[in-house]
Amino acid sequence: MKILTAAQVYQADKFTIEKQQITSDALMERAAIQIFEWIHARLHGAPVVIHIFCGIGNNGGDGIALARHLAEHGYNIKVYVVNYSEKRSKDFLLNMERLKDRKIWPEFMNPETVLPETQPNDIIVDAIFGIGLNRSPDDWVAKLIEHINNSQAFTLSVDIPSGLPVDQPLWKDSKVVFADYVLSFQTPKMVFFLPETGIHLENWEVLDIGLDNEFMMNVDSSFEYFQKHDIQSLYIPRKRFSHKGTYGHSVIIGGSYGKIGAVHLSGKACLKVGSGLVTLYVPECGYTPLQSSLPEAMVLTDGEEEYISKISLSIKPSAVGIGMGLGTEEETIQAFGNFLKSVKAPLVIDADGINILAKHLEFLKDMPKGTILTPHPKELERLVGPWANDFEKLEKAMRFSETYQCILVVKGANTIVISGEKGYVNSTGNPGMATAGSGDVLTGMITGLLAQGYNSLNASIFAVYLHGLAADLEVPAHGYESITASSMIDAIGKAFVELFRQPQPPNDNQPKG
Ligand SMILES: NC(=O)C1=CN([C@@H]2O[C@H](COP(=O)(O)OP(=O)(O)OC[C@H]3O[C@@H](n4cnc5c(N)ncnc54)[C@H](O)[C@@H]3O)[C@@H](O)[C@H]2O)[C@@H](O)CC1
Numbered sequence: 001m002k003i004l005t006a007a008q009v010y011q012a013d014k015f016t017i018e019k020q021q022i023t024s025d026a027l028m029e030r031a032a033i034q035i036f037e038w039i040h041a042r043l044h045g046a047p048v049v050i051h052i053f054c055g056i057g058n059n060g061g062d063g064i065a066l067a068r069h070l071a072e073h074g075y076n077i078k079v080y081v082v083n084y085s086e087k088r089s090k091d092f093l094l095n096m097e098r099l100k101d102r103k104i105w106p107e108f109m110n111p112e113t114v115l116p117e118t119q120p121n122d123i124i125v126d127a128i129f130g131i132g133l134n135r136s137p138d139d140w141v142a143k144l145i146e147h148i149n150n151s152q153a154f155t156l157s158v159d160i161p162s163g164l165p166v167d168q169p170l171w172k173d174s175k176v177v178f179a180d181y182v183l184s185f186q187t188p189k190m191v192f193f194l195p196e197t198g199i200h201l202e203n204w205e206v207l208d209i210g211l212d213n214e215f216m217m218n219v220d221s222s223f224e225y226f227q228k229h230d231i232q233s234l235y236i237p238r239k240r241f242s243h244k245g246t247y248g249h250s251v252i253i254g255g256s257y258g259k260i261g262a263v264h265l266s267g268k269a270c271l272k273v274g275s276g277l278v279t280l281y282v283p284e285c286g287y288t289p290l291q292s293s294l295p296e297a298m299v300l301t302d303g304e305e306e307y308i309s310k311i312s313l314s315i316k317p318s319a320v321g322i323g324m325g326l327g328t329e330e331e332t333i334q335a336f337g338n339f340l341k342s343v344k345a346p347l348v349i350d351a352d353g354i355n356i357l358a359k360h361l362e363f364l365k366d367m368p369k370g371t372i373l374t375p376h377p378k379e380l381e382r383l384v385g386p387w388a389n390d391f392e393k394l395e396k397a398m399r400f401s402e403t404y405q406c407i408l409v410v411k412g413a414n415t416i417v418i419s420g421e422k423g424y425v426n427s428t429g430n431p432g433m434a435t436a437g438s439g440d441v442l443t444g445m446i447t448g449l450l451a452q453g454y455n456s457l458n459a460s461i462f463a464v465y466l467h468g469l470a471a472d473l474e475v476p477a478h479g480y481e482s483i484t485a486s487s488m489i490d491a492i493g494k495a496f497v498e499l500f501r502q503p504q505p506p507n508d509n510q511p512k513g
């Protein structure tokens with residue numbers, strides 16, 4: 001699903017109105033009806049008090065139109081107009097007239113108005129600001145936002161939590177409504193997925209208001225949100241007349257004294273996504289533990305006992321994953337640098353591999369095109385330098401990806417796969433994944449898919465999705481706390497099965513945590 005900017009949504013809006021020959025008010029009516037139906041399907045006419053806070057633009061217009069539908073169905077509503085400007089939109093005014101025709105009189109709020117009381121069991125609808133917000137709200141509106149946030153009432157935001165910009169960082173000291181749920185029109189907003197702004201909402205859902213399909217197909221969005229059907233289309237089916245050689249030979253290179261487990265996790269995950277053969281290349285101390293714990297894998301050792309000192313492979317790998325538990329001994333660094341010059345197979349670099357690159361930028365020129373780097377935030381910072389906000393972080397990652405023609409898997413609550421100027425936002429995963437070895441598992445999965453012939457971008461996206469899905473499937477049995485890297489590996493099989501189960505579970509597009 002494409003993630004549009006505010007400017008693109010306005011274009012889609014205009015295009016739709018012209019092509020479908022409808023009025024802007026008809027589009028607002030569609031939006032309001034969709035929200036009404038969402039609420040009505042859950043409340044079934046319950047006499048709960050619904051406070052609807054409306055701005056004076058089209059987001060406010062949506063709120064006023066919603067108020068009319070709720071009133072017509074007998075709901076107990078209280079409507080407020082947050083009168084932050086005299087520039088009321090045409091469709092807001094039109095819907096105000098319709099509301100007044102039904103003898104419903106909103107309370108007009110200005111800087112002097114006493115803030116209304118709400119009860120914990122009430123519902124608040126936040127239709128104060130939508131995608132038109134272009135600066136931080138005035139002080140008195142900020143106080144109202146705080147008042148809403150201090151109430152314990154369930155808060156439903158129309159289109160976007162009021163106070164959040166759509167596609168740029170938050171203004172300094174700006175106040176934002178904390179939304180328990182956001183009903184976002186046609187597209188999720190990029191701010192939902194980034195840590196500095198995503199903390200202002202718990203859940204979100206996209207409502208289809210029928211913006212034109214042709215526009216949506218052709219619009220060039222920088223970011224996409226990938227879900228089950230996107231991943232299904234990337235899947236390469238296994239063939240009946242195949243053998244283990246068909247599915248590639250993966251090599252996992254890493255480990256040092258005390259960190260051999262990282263290689264075990266990567267190697268096992270690599271096998272679990274279907275790599276035909278897996279060889280682990282480790283220092284001598286890894287030989288016995290790996291041979292006994294992972295019998296399906298072959299083990300090659302470096303002459304050095306405790307760390308890798310040279311990388312010479314007697315086999316021709318289909319894909320290589322390198323860096324987990326590698327350490328940063330001087331000899332290891334040299335071995336890593338030399339390996340980059342000679343490697344011909346598709347490559348994934350993780351953990352200490354990334355740390356070495358960050359300290360030896362001269363190695364970057366030797367990195368094969370299409371190499372995948374899987375940094376967590378600290379590793380990314382070492383690689384691209386510090387950033388002032390989440391949007392700058394993504395810009396820097398995109399520039400890095402373009403310069404070195406590599407793919408960056410920017411790990412986080414919503415992992416984002418960066419390929420040049422495009423970013424792909426993952427829809428699976430949960431806070432239980434913040435646990436030791438989780439990244440080793442992902443690196444092994446990407447390597448295993450590369451070995452089977454997935455290209456760099458598809459292998460990254462597929463593995464990131466499946467990794468998160470495996471962890472999500474662990475939640476019912478383990479909760480977040482007890483998920484481990486090993487339990488995620490155990491669930492990879494279930495994740496493959498789930499991938500082809502229909503229909504998509506309803507919470508598949510929710511941010512977790
Ligand atoms: N584009 C679409 O597809 C549709 C949009 N609709 C609604 O329209 C909304 C956008 O409406 P608008 O463009 O009227 O914008 P908003 O309703 O978000 O904001 C209202 C106006 O306030 C002004 N403003 C911005 N920041 C301010 C601030 N800090 N203090 C005071 N005034 C400020 C701006 O001039 C802005 O146009 C969407 O979020 C959505 O809710 C829906 O009606 C249906 C269709």
Ligand SMILES: [K+]
Nearest residue numbers: 126129160162
């Ligand atoms: K809103």
